Amino acid sequence: MARKLNLRIWRGNSTDGGLQNVTVDANEGEVVLDVIHRVQAEQMNDLAVRWNCKAGKCGSCSMEINGKPRLACMTQVASFEEEETITLTPLRAFPVIKDLVTDVSFNYKKAMEIPAYEAPADLKPGEARMAQVDVERSQEFRKCIECFLCQDTCHVIRDHEENKKSFAGPRFFIRIAELDMHPLDMLRNRKQKAQEEHGLGMCNITKCCTEVCPEHIRITDNAIIPMKERVVDVKYDPARWLGSKIRKRDGIL
């Protein structure tokens, strides 16, 4: 049942590094994170890798497996050919700290730039009433486990460090969409702000983010495209523009 698996693991730090070959046992049913742990325990005690839950729920073990952004805990060893060498590298869009661990602080800075949820001033605990169908739209985006694979794969910033300043990335477009569609959120103009301040316009909907999302959130179709369409609508339709100024809030129409 056990098989020998050939891995190439990127080892190094912010100044220097390269791929190292290692052969390790892999048992039936194991995921890539299991074999990384075996390498760590038996051959490279100081191999750096982030992980927490090993169940696809926390989004910590993000890395690139054969060049593809993935969670190591959800990638079955059996999904590779018997003789295939598996190459493990750190996320490319973020600076390397050590081995498979990168500095993802970019994402926490962007989170700080998204205006928070704003509850109605008169909302008393226990008095909120919302229909299931209305909360489900935002719930889809709240499934996000912040693995940042969508950020890593997004070509706007993957090889364009210069765009990072003005681009929040798919993770935060769904955060904005979630708040925009939140039945109780009171803050106006979230879509417009996404366009003007968070770089929504830079996205040209290639759907790479949706493809890598381990939670299967339809980032492009359900968050980015609807926001882009409505930004355009409001901007160019005088009646809608006027409406958005008069109504209490410009929720999803």
Place this chain on the structure above:
Amino acid sequence: MTNSIERHKYDILVIGAGGAGLRAAVEAREAGLKVAIICKSLFGKAHTVMAEGGVAASMGNVNESDNWMVHFRDTMRGGKFLNHYRMAELHAKEAPERVWELEVWGALFDRTKEGKISQRNFGGHEYPRLAHVGDRTGLELIRTMQQRIVALQQKDARDHGDAESFIKVFAELTITDILKDNGKVSGAYGYWRESGKEVLFEAPAVVLATGGVGKTFKITSNSWEGTGDGHALALKAGGNLVDMEFLQFHPTGMVWPPSVRGLLVTESVRGDGGVLTNTDGIRFMFNYIPDVFKDKYADNEAEADRWYNDQANNRRPPELLPRDEVARAINSEVKAGRGTEHGGVFLDVSKRLPSDVIKKKLPSMWHQFYELAGVDITKEAMEVGPTCHYVMGGVEVDPDSAAAVGVPGLFAAGEVAGGMHGSNRLGGNSLSDLLVFGRRAGIGAVDYVKKNGANPVNDATIKSAAEKIEKPFAQTGGENPYSLHQELQEVTHNLVGIIRTRTEIESAIAKIADIRKRAANVTVSGDRQFNPGFHLIFDLDNMLLVAESTAKSALLREESRGGHTRDDFPGMNPNWRQINHISSFDGNQVNVKSQKLPMLPKELFDLFDVHELEKYMTPEEISKGGSN
């Protein structure tokens, strides 16, 4: 040397960024104090994200008969009346407020038809009580709290020009010591995991919110972070742990393939109609209903099945007994040879619910089995077995303020605190515990700081904390921490696991002591930068203290109750119900002593039918009718 160390000064230091820690931090910030939040991993990854089923709160949205008294009764029954009554009372009374507050902060729970927060059935809860979001409730809770912290930081940026002027999150940082000066907490010492550089926090109050101890065991649902850090930090700071023999083995962990063994299968599967069967196809739980629960659980399939649609006129299915009962039942079936080839039993929801409903109600379970085990739970049964899930034991605290007994300035909330759940925790009571006592610990710490002020750290205190971190690099020729950890996990699993006996526990105590001796000489390869081998050394030290407390407490308790089952003392004994086990550390070893559990006051005693209490209490206790 002490001059070059990175130093930070705060009013309150919160160790742990799960639900309890974040809730404490919010409370402290709102009271106007400066708070540092320490997390071992990235912000938002704490083990709270793994909680699936929901948060228990008697809002009465689905069944109006529910109220705090019913919730209190269920919690005490679940804990076999070993709970600290005051914690269970505060918890039941305050849980609804805490859930509604999350909604005001932006949480989006699933809804009832009337648009209220929906509530689901769960083991041991008399009415549908768990507010939930599908089966990812913990993620919703942690994200809501995380975003609440960010909202407070954004406000501080507007009002004070710096987002981190009042709350700062220190991610990927390990605390190795609570510092004390003049007999009171003065701060904490630790190191950045990324660089290995040491950090000193000066703070007169520290809130421990470090979660559980699961990684002490071989088969567990816990992430790597569950290494009992707060338990050990409290012991080393002179605090006590209460009832460390009680560990919850969740009845349904995955058993196959080996790489996912222990991974949690939410109790919601049973709450939503899943049934347990053995390899003979028998729905075996009907054979395991204990006497104390006979009037509340159906003894035949027809009645159990009717309950899903008519809860007023039927008793509950026995699959929904408290977790300790179900875990023992599964264990017995497997031992009797009626388990699967992988050592589990079958859990099947596919015959009860249509495929689309399963995918909607249990999306992450569907995903988990499909991706990791190749099993489609809408069509076939899951294979499940017990997994170490939760520690009921923990830091001995004052129920109202969450202040750790014996250490001024130290507080503890959430899984790291003991007493609330007695000998067995009900599902859903963990998330509510985090919120209720996280908030209370925040208030307790604020009051303490306002009353006591700063407590400067002495250089000698810093020196001894720093030496401990340097030691592993100075040693050569010792063992590798990974192999010692694996050895410890084997010992706990085999000798102080789900079923225990005197000789095995004694052997565990000797083996743990031996591992601890060898761990003192452990050596580490590589340097200080993001070095998991180095990190594990401190985790291992903590786990060894936890394991020692558990084994020594387990040896003393000569009865079976909740999360402590003695093969040599199979029954529950009312005399033992009056006893808590208190672990303390003398710098050399853990010592365990008995302490009397406070008696229920009359007004809480009177919430129960006296004939029910007779099953748990001595005639003498019953005749007193509660304390005054």
